[in-house]
Amino acid sequence: MQFKFLHNNINVFDLGKSLEFYKKALSLNEVRRYNQEDGDFILVYLGDGVTPHQLELTWLRDREEPYDLGENEVHIAFGVDDFEAAHRLHTEMGCICFENKAMGIYFIEDPDGYWVEIIPNKK
Template sequence: MKFKFAHNNFNVKDLQKSLRFYEEALDLKPVRTKEAPDGSFTLAFLSDGTTPHQLELTWLRDWEKATYDLGDNEFHLAFTVDDMEAAHSRHKEMGCICFENEAMGIYFIQDPDGYWIEIVPA
């Protein structure tokens, strides 16, 4: 028996806004979507075009709270990048950097729903 990572899921309030963010910030593109027949949810699976791992964004029509409760937000995704300086510049311009650890040479960006994504040098 062999298990392999398939995807991680983030629930989002505004699917189109999130899709724009992930494409602009991380060059992720949707590779497939699934919509409930009754319109109650939409799933969008994003890919970096390189690895088999995907990010699933889930939009729920009937979610009534203003935001998702992310707790202490200690969970996160991490991305490596081959040009840390260019990535940092892009994310600084976007205004989405939420934490930097210069001693470790890493930083985090925050998506529209408050999820943190770690950026580390390749």
């Protein structure tokens, strides 16, 4: 028996805002979408165009307020080939929420408060 990663899921309050953020901040593109027939929810799968792994964004029609992530310590991590350019972009976007210069990494925060770790690719 062998398992393989397919996707990670996060729930988002404003699907359009989240799609815009992930496109601009991480160059993720929509690869597929599922619209529930009754409009109750939408699933959008984003890909990086390099790996088969996907990020699933779930939007729920009846959600009336942003999600309370509490002390959620879960995060997604991305490696990047041009760390300095990524840092400049994320600084301009105002989405850097934590930096660990000693480790050479930083985190950005999406519109729902989820953290994404940015790590320089190993050379």
